Amino acid sequence: MIEAxxxxxxxxxxxxxxxxxxxxxxxxxxxxxxALEQGVFIIAAAGNExxxxxxxxxxxxxxxxxxxxxxxxxxxxxxxxxGSHIDYAALGVNxxxxxxxxxxxxxxxxxxxxxxxxxxxxxxxxxVPEFSRSQIMSALAAKxxxxxxxxxxxxxxxxxxxx
Numbered sequence: 001m002i003e004a005x006x007x008x009x010x011x012x013x014x015x016x017x018x019x020x021x022x023x024x025x026x027x028x029x030x031x032x033x034x035a036l037e038q039g040v041f042i043i044a045a046a047g048n049e050x051x052x053x054x055x056x057x058x059x060x061x062x063x064x065x066x067x068x069x070x071x072x073x074x075x076x077x078x079x080x081x082x083g084s085h086i087d088y089a090a091l092g093v094n095x096x097x098x099x100x101x102x103x104x105x106x107x108x109x110x111x112x113x114x115x116x117x118x119x120x121x122x123x124x125x126x127x128v129p130e131f132s133r134s135q136i137m138s139a140l141a142a143k144x145x146x147x148x149x150x151x152x153x154x155x156x157x158x159x160x161x162x163x
Contacts, residue, residue: 009035015125046069059081086155089113146158
């Protein structure tokens with residue numbers, strides 16, 4: 001994973017999706033911080049351990065964009081992690097996915113939601129490359145539909161990004 005992140009940085013990839021979650025790891029954190037310092041945006045799945053679970057990583061790292069999952073009715077996925085680190089929500093329940101041997105199937109989880117936010121962010125970066133990091137983040141926030149209490153909340157973050 002560390003080699004992959006380093007390769008993406010070398011290839012000047014500006015948006016990295018990390019649809020995975022696990023314990024804190026000092027080496028991974030250092031590589032992610034190095035990527036962030038070079039202007040890379042990192043989006044990560046919030047985890048599927050439930051609303052009361054502690055933050056998992058890399059979503060729990062500062063400046064990583066943490067994504068929770070919602071269903072088609074914009075309701076929280078029952079297993080999606082929640083917390084003050086959540087930045088956005090996206091469709092992550094019963095999502096059509098590519099599977100083994102040229103098949104498709106349905107999957108649920110924050111790993112299905114994170115790529116929606118990553119794609120939206122990548123489109124912003126590609127369409128306005130002259131924007132600063134803060135302008136890009138503002139443009140992403142402008143795309144969010146606020147679903148919870150007004151402003152950022154621990155379930156939806158700043159809101160839902162639609163596919």
